[in-house]
Amino acid sequence: MSGAQYAVVARFNLRPEAVAAFDALAEWRISQAAADEPGLVGYAVHRIAAEPLARVFYEIYRDKAAFDDHRATAQTAEFGRLHVPFVQGPPRIEFLEVLFSANGLAPRP
Numbered sequence: 001m002s003g004a005q006y007a008v009v010a011r012f013n014l015r016p017e018a019v020a021a022f023d024a025l026a027e028w029r030i031s032q033a034a035a036d037e038p039g040l041v042g043y044a045v046h047r048i049a050a051e052p053l054a055r056v057f058y059e060i061y062r063d064k065a066a067f068d069d070h071r072a073t074a075q076t077a078e079f080g081r082l083h084v085p086f087v088q089g090p091p092r093i094e095f096l097e098v099l100f101s102a103n104g105l106a107p108r109p
Contacts, residue, residue: 005041006064007096010057018086019053025082026055032075033059039066053088060098 014022026045033043039062048054061067070076 004063005060005098006062006067007058007060007098008067009094009096010059011092012055012057012083013088014053014055014086015088016053022055022083022086025079025086026057029075029079032073033070036073036075037066037070039063039069 012022023045030043030045033040041060041062042058043060044058046056046058048056059067059070061070
């Protein structure tokens with residue numbers, strides 16, 4: 001998969017009393033990534049309409065190396081520590097391969 005765009009989806013289930021705090025932390029993390037990670041293609045945090053306590057992060061990177069760079073940042077480590085009291089268990093993380101795309105997302109070679 002070297003050279004292909006790399007995407008990640010992470011789902012967090014929030015504690016009801018921690019929604020605002022988690023959302024503020026997520027907004028901070030996304031702004032840091034946008035400013036400091038040149039290999040980041042896109043990063044969005046979504047609320048599931050039918051599950052207001054769920055958040056889904058969608059991240060897409062230039063390639064696996066850019067994702068590895070993201071994982072190595074101090075901000076990622078800090079988010080990893082700070083989000084724990086706001087969630088109900090660990091996130092569910094899925095790694096994706098782009099098969100088809102539009103609007104600038106590159107398909108897998």
